[in-house]
Amino acid sequence: MSMDRGQREGDEVLLMGNEAIARGALEAGVQVAAGYPGTPSSEIIETLSRFAETGKLYVEWSTNEKVAMETAAAASFAGLRSLCVMKQNGVNVASDFLLHLAGSGTRAGMILITCDDPGALSSVNEGESRHFARLMEIPLLEPADFQEAKEMTRWAFTLSEEIRNIVMVRSVTRMSHASGNVILGALPPAVRKAEFLCDGAVSDPERGPVISAPVIEKHRLQQEKIRKAAAIFEKSPFNAYSGPERPELLIITSSACRLYSLEAVSLLDAEDRVGILKLGTTWPLPPALLKRVLSTTEKILIVEEVLPFLEEQVKILAAEQVREIGVKTFYGKNDGALPMAGELNPDLAMAAVGRILGIDPPVLSSAYRKKLRAFAGLAPRREQTFCPGCPHRASYWSIREALQRDGRGGFVCGDIGCYAMASLFPAAGFYTAKTLHAMGSGTGLASGFGKLGSFGMDQPIIAVCGDSTFYHAAIPALINAVHQNANIIFIALDNNGTAMTGFQSHPGIDINAMGDASPVVDIAALCGAIGAKVVVGDPFALQETRETLNRLMEGQQGVKVLILKQSCALSPEKKGTKRYLMQVDDALCRGDACGCNRLCTRIFRCPGLLWNREKKKAQIDEVICAGCGVCAGICPAEAIRCEEAAKS
Amino acid sequence: MRETERKADSSEEEKVQGGQRELEERVLRTGFCTGCGACVNLCPYQASYRDRTVILHHCDLAQGRCFAFCPRTPADLTDMKSRFYDEADLTHELGAVKGFFIARAAQEGNRRRSQHGGVVTALMTLALREGLIDAAVLTEKGEELLPRAVTVSEPEAAAQLGGSRFVVSPTVAEFNRALRTDCRRIGVVATPCQALAIAKMRLQPLAAAESGMDRLKLVVGLFCGWALSWRPLTDILREKTDLAAVIGMDIPPSRYHTLEVYMPEETARFSLDEITPCVRESCRSCADMTAEFSDLSVGSARLPEGWEAARLWNQVIVRTKRGRDLLELARRRGVLEFREVPAGNLEKLKAASLNKKKAANRPQGQSGAGDRMGQAG
CATH class of the missing domain: 3.40.50.970 (Thiamin diphosphate (ThDP)-binding fold, Pyr/PP domains)
Incomplete structure (x- = not known):
């Protein structure tokens, strides 16, 4: 199931995290959305593009993330709610503009959605975009489930308009690409008209030119906005504590790690001993809320991905309030309770909680483990390589x-x-x-x-x-x-x-x-x-x-x-079509012998070429062969033949 | 070659075999590769590019024809010679000598197109014309001093391809390719290293049967002092010449100490001091000057009248019955003309050949180039 135009307010729909974010933006009345593709963020713009409509919603794939952010900012300056979307390292690309945008401020609600990739499941880095929020001095929100992803995105526009600055919403792969039930809200009927009011004084946030100068003055103003955000966050429903009044251990967590924490505590049967403070507004932290919760215990474990972002903020607050809340013991990334690289999961969280509380984690029965190994063995080993026809x-x-x-x-x-x-x-x-x-x-x-x-x-x-x-x-x-x-x-x-x-x-x-x-x-x-x-x-x-x-x-x-x-083999114009029908002539195929030593399956390694162990000859996997014909050109024995496929 | 000679002395040792890995470790990486192309066109793993043999992809077979055919992998040369040649003809300095001649092509045109006496061109043309062979693996000029190995079947085409090349061509690679065509009788013009590779191929029973080595009917060997590496040579030549305009090169006898580069309007001269650093690494350890694994070998002549007279003649060593028959046919058909061999010429050639063998066995760095170079033709 996914989002479509037929769905109505109150419907409960199974949505991917990225679709929930897109839905939240639609419910907020977003009118301009721009992004650059990057896993795990791409489905947000793709979903929004299905709702694009002249005069109501403009959606674009920009050439890069900086341009996407500039495109969205222009809409905000002209009075339209807008968003830009990117993966974690996209924020690096956009950051030069973001620095100045955060200084100049925005007008209509504008949000930056970044989808981080802890564990680098489809990235060549596991960059932490959260640090940009602190670096650029803009508010940061982190949804922890699918409904919240929608609600938080919608509310981020409101917050942005309240403080007149861009708001950052940060998701992670396990949030963006997992799915859950979401109850839909109403789509706003009215659309705004675009006009950039710019005939006022520099000091006029409604009608002046939008620039980051005079820098010191604007910078002070920006910091006031952050203080205002912190005050708003004190009462935010996205921050919630659950657990005993005086827990032995307090977990502070956000995003997908909240579910890992809940599962860990449940598996250890430690609900009576552990409390969980789930934060949705992770920068700036609401100090009064933190003070209140920190006062309830002496041991605090921070569960987050990837770097100790919350951990360091909480420690600063705790140090500032040490006379009132007393000395605490912190567990998290810095002391090695949890790894500082790679994804977290319920097992890692459980191990950390178990060690702190002295609880042995439940052991899987040997029969179960044996079965697990047997099933794992059933999965064929596949190397990561280019597709057939690539x-x-x-x-x-x-x-x-x-x-x-x-x-x-x-x-x-x-x-x-x-x-x-x-x-x-x-x-x-x-x-x-x-x-x-x-x-x-x-x-x-x-x-x-x-x-x-x-x-x-x-x-x-x-x-x-x-x-x-x-x-x-x-x-x-x-x-x-x-x-x-x-x-x-x-x-x-x-x-x-x-x-x-x-x-x-x-x-x-x-x-x-x-x-x-x-x-x-x-x-x-x-x-x-x-x-x-x-x-x-x-x-x-x-x-x-x-x-x-x-x-x-x-x-x-x-x-x-x-x-x-040459078009990608999976491109819409090529997928499912074959230019050639490929065949291996057994009489010519040399196989293992000196003369080719399986060049096609050993070196060229197109997945569409198989090695038939019984015949000791190469073979075409007709199911996945894309019919590109390239392998015919590498076979020294000319045993791989192309036959022009009939046009369908 | 030092290694091969040593090998001949210890026949008890187990036969050394290998595949691409050994070829790479012992020949390609060590600078022993002659660029002959023996390991090329057998499989997709090696290729000839410019004057080098390169590995395109890695092969993991423990034994391969690449290693077996390579003229720089161990072989019992003494044993090989006794299989191919009459014991009575074998000499220490020159391999088998059935006869020794001074000859040149009778047709002046043939000589003009050729380096010296035009004997090789005349013989290959004759062999094709008479049907002794139906395909000749030769070397053509190519572009920018990069010769190209070609197979021709028309005598007229062969007649056009005279002239020495100072950079190696992958002749054996072309021979490997020719073996896959339907040629019935193949003749090859080969440098010493190429001739050795082809001889090794004849001794590989499986490979020989499979590829039809019995179709090899003639090997004409070329005297060779050494060949030059294309890249450094052309870097030097480009300073004084337009490579595209070069029509030939020669090195007169050693007292001139010069490489002459001929262009239509002028001749550029380079001191051998400048040129010898371009000698292929592999040539410095080569012990064969006269292409001992051939049916007959041809090189430039030395005559008492001096270089200007000598440069129009060739010396020919006949090694096999096949070689003798071809030479006699050429005499009968009037394709070649002969002159008396001056007294002491064979002894001088033996001395020069022995010098190369000695130089090859000297430690690296001391082996100077001989006074002959290039591939006569």
């Missing part, structure tokens, strides 16, 4: 073959997208990709490497970059490389969509987030315009790609751009 496999294959031929130790600077897999799982990228950082950083690093020739470095340098990443953050780095005459090959792996996060549109696609026709910004034209030499190729043409790469490696100093265009 153009990236073909691209990296050619890169590998070109670099090995060149022989000067060249390497690939990786970037963010499915093709990052080449850096994370070396076999998937045929051991070519050697760096992986932030979006666009592959190009920036390459630009830097490309200037080290005068220090004796003669390794060919290749930056790879997906189409969406190109628009997001690679352009400034590429312009730098051109301007500095860095000696690099820039490969745009253009698979025609923001494929990794689910085919969201980007400036290279001719429709926008709402499905309307949109002008296209052409990568090749843009690269040509900044002065790079541009070659466009098809990654499925292995030999041509490889020869082009070797030619570019030998070529003149400077930036050489190769755009490898």
Whole structure:
């Protein structure tokens, strides 16, 4: 089940956390929503885009998170409620604007939703966006269940308008991607008209220009807003204590960790001994509430993900109030009761509570554990690799073959997208990709490497970059490389969509987030315009790609751009279709023997190729083979054959 | 080659075998790779690029043809020679010698296109014309001094491909490819290392049967002092020449100490001091100057009249009956003309060949290049 237009106020609907957040925004009357795709945040904009309607709700996938925040801020300045959405590291991208926006303040309610990824389930970092709230001095809310995700999002707009500043709502993967029942509220009937009132004095928050200067004055004003938020938070229903009046141990927790804490206490049968203070407003902390709850006990355990954010705030408050509340013993991240890296779970929480209270955690019976192992053994071992028909496999294959031929130790600077897999799982990228950082950083690093020739470095340098990443953050780095005459090959792996996060549109696609026709910004034209030499190729043409790469490696100093265009195998236009029907000719397949030694299944490793242990021959998995035909080009015995598939 | 010679002395030792890993550790990484291409076109794991052999992907087979065919992996050369040649013909310095001649192509045009006497070109053209072979694996000029190995079946095409190459071509890789075509009788023009690789292939019973090595009908060997590495050579040459305009190169006898680079309008000269650092690492340890594993070997001549006269002639060592038959056919058909071998020429050649063997067995760094270089043709 998911959200649709037919649902009404009072309906109880099973919603994913991200849908609940989107619903809360709709109920608040949001009129502009902008974001950049990134797991686990993408479904919020996707859900909102289904409710987009001219004059009522505008939704966009922006080129990056900073632009998304600016887009939303403009709406707020013009009197429309707005939100921007991003994953944790997106806040880093937006943070420069956020610093100034927090200083200038907002008008109509504006919220920043960030979805963090503790444990880096689909990230290459486990950055903690909560620290931005404190750094930028803006209020922070953290929902702990699905209903609350909706209510809190709706209320965040109200809070934003009350303090005239942006409010941050922080979710985590287990919140955003899990589902639960949510009772829907009403959608507001009225829409506001957009107008930016800007004919007043700088000091006029309603009609003046929106700037962060005069800085000191505005900064003081911003801090007043934070104090006001703290006062409001004292009475917030999102903060709740449950448990005995005088608990032996007080758990302070937020977000998904609240459920872990509840489960831990329940499993230990310690409800009579442990109280749980669940905080929904996690910055600034409401001091009076904390003082009251801290007074009830001497032992406090803070359960949160990932860094000791709450823990440090609570300790500061406790230190400030030590004369009134007495000396406390704190457990959490700093003392090692809970790990400071990776996700938490009920077991970790239970172990921590058990150790503090001296309770042995319940032991699973050996029969149960045996069964558990048996079931785990049933799951086939799968390596993380590119999908059948993925153009990236073909691209990296050619890169590998070109670099090995060149022989000067060249390497690939990786970037963010499915093709990052080449850096994370070396076999998937045929051991070519050697760096992986932030979006666009592959190009920036390459630009830097490309200037080290005068220090004796003669390794060919290749930056790879997906189409969406190109628009997001690679352009400034590429312009730098051109301007500095860095000696690099820039490969745009253009698979025609923001494929990794689910085919969201980007400036290279001719429709926008709402499905309307949109002008296209052409990568090749843009690269040509900044002065790079541009070659466009098809990654499925292995030999041509490889020869082009070797030619570019030998070529003149400077930036050489190769755009490898081929749609993602899972893209809407390709999914479920096969260009070729593939077949292995058993008579020609050499198998294990000297002469090929299973190149196709051992090195190329497309999941669509199987190794038949009985026949000792390669075989096509017809179910998952995408029919791209690339493997026919790598088989030295020409045993893999392509037959043009009938058009359906 | 030092290792191989040692191997010959200890025949009791177990036969050393290996796969790509051993090939990489013992040949490619150590600089012993000759770029001959023996390990290429057998599988997708190695390739020839420029004048180098590269590993594209890793193969984990414990034993492979790549290692077995490589001219720089251990082999019992003494045993090999006794299998291919008449014991009575074997010499310590030059391998099998059935006959020794000074010859040149009768047609002036053939000579002009060739490095010196044009004997190799004339013989390969003849072999194709007479149907002794139906495919000739040769080397063509290529671009920017990067020669290309090719297989030709037309005598006219073979006649166009004279001239020495100073950078190696992956001839054996091309031979491996030719073996997969329907050629019935294959002839190869090979440097010493390439000829050795092909000889090793003939001795691999399984691989030989599978790939049809019995279709190999002729190996014409080239005298070789050493070859040059493409990248450093072209870096030097580019300073004074336009690589695209180079039509040939030569090194006159050692007293000139010069590499001549011929272009249509001019000749550029480079001191050998500048050029010798470009000699392939692998050539410095090569003990074979005259391509001892061939049917006949051809190189530049030395004559009492001096270099200007000598440069139009070749020296030919006939090693097998097949080689002798071809040379005699060439004489009968008037394709080659011969002159008397000056007294002492064979002894000088033996001395030069022995010098190379000695240099190859010197510790690294001391082995100077011989006074002959390039691949005669």
